[in-house]
Amino acid sequence: MNIPAGLAACSRRRFLRQLVGTGALAATGLESLLAQTPPPSPPANASAFRFAFVTDTHLMKDPSFRSDAGIALCLDAVEKLNPRPEFILVGGDLVNRARDMTIREAEQTLDQFLSIWNNHTSLPARWTFGNHDLVGTSNPSVSPADRHYAKGLFQERFHLPHLFYSFDWKGWHFVVLDDIALQPDHTYIGRLFDDELAFIKADLDAHRAMPTIVCTHIPTMSAVPLGLYLAHAAANFQIPTNKNLLCTNANLLFNDFPGHNVRAVLSGHLHHLEKIDSNGVHFVTCGAVCGNYWKGPMLDCPEGFGVVDLGVDGSVAFDYRTYGWKA
Numbered sequence: 001m002n003i004p005a006g007l008a009a010c011s012r013r014r015f016l017r018q019l020v021g022t023g024a025l026a027a028t029g030l031e032s033l034l035a036q037t038p039p040p041s042p043p044a045n046a047s048a049f050r051f052a053f054v055t056d057t058h059l060m061k062d063p064s065f066r067s068d069a070g071i072a073l074c075l076d077a078v079e080k081l082n083p084r085p086e087f088i089l090v091g092g093d094l095v096n097r098a099r100d101m102t103i104r105e106a107e108q109t110l111d112q113f114l115s116i117w118n119n120h121t122s123l124p125a126r127w128t129f130g131n132h133d134l135v136g137t138s139n140p141s142v143s144p145a146d147r148h149y150a151k152g153l154f155q156e157r158f159h160l161p162h163l164f165y166s167f168d169w170k171g172w173h174f175v176v177l178d179d180i181a182l183q184p185d186h187t188y189i190g191r192l193f194d195d196e197l198a199f200i201k202a203d204l205d206a207h208r209a210m211p212t213i214v215c216t217h218i219p220t221m222s223a224v225p226l227g228l229y230l231a232h233a234a235a236n237f238q239i240p241t242n243k244n245l246l247c248t249n250a251n252l253l254f255n256d257f258p259g260h261n262v263r264a265v266l267s268g269h270l271h272h273l274e275k276i277d278s279n280g281v282h283f284v285t286c287g288a289v290c291g292n293y294w295k296g297p298m299l300d301c302p303e304g305f306g307v308v309d310l311g312v313d314g315s316v317a318f319d320y321r322t323y324g325w326k327a
Helices: 012-021 030-034 067-078 103-120 151-155 192-205 224-233 250-252
Strands: 049-054 089-092 125-127 165-169 174-176 180-182 188-189 210-213 262-267 274-278 283-286 304-310 316-322
Touching: 049 067, 067 304, 103 151, 125 174, 151 274, 165 274, 174 192, 192 250, 262 304, 262 316
Parallel strands: 049 089, 089 125, 174 210, 210 262, 262 283
Antiparallel strands: 049 304, 165 174, 180 188, 274 283, 304 316
């Protein structure tokens, strides 16, 4: 997500005051969506453990941003956590603006990212696709027939036949979704696909007894987009539409939550830290490793990552950690 510099530099406290003062939460329809989710039932065989949520690293082509050093410093901080995380859940946007790159440039940049990653952490990782991971979609010289076009390179490098999948870890269930929908004009919107909606319905049914964490890149729920609109109104800034900032058909996902053990939904994309809690489900939009694209904090949200501690009782504790980066 790109936010004009004038807004990115504004006070998060001032931004939130404006958001709350206008009743923005009710206006977003979040209250009605949250009301659909009943309290989850206690888990049967869940273990307590920790994982890290690392999102929006945005490795830059321009070395002057020092993004390679920033990503390395972040991973070093993850490795030093005590207790150590069992794995890293990655929220997408590994590199910056791969859509503008040639196939070769995108291959080199993603391979550079993977080299940094593998040199600074030995933790297992699970990967989510982000909009900046689309390859060549805004570059007219790139053929859509190339196997690495759009989502192909990401799928090949991470050995993912589908960008939506699930896995289990010590009695907990995790669902990773792809809500990046490429449009005919080569832009994108946040949207879940019909086949993955069918997948998650069947998947949640099959794991009804297990506490579940869902991960998307674009948030399924947030008050931030309306707040951005309000903050821009007086200054006449242009911002991305809500179709770029939120998953547009998340209501179809929420329809599958009742009767299942969904405990948290984790997302990135907005480079801003936000938590919405309702009926035992935590909707967390995590701040970005890169902050404001390696130029400092975004809306006063510093560069950082999430630390998630899961309890035997099905509890989810999310803590946002900075890692000492100075832009």
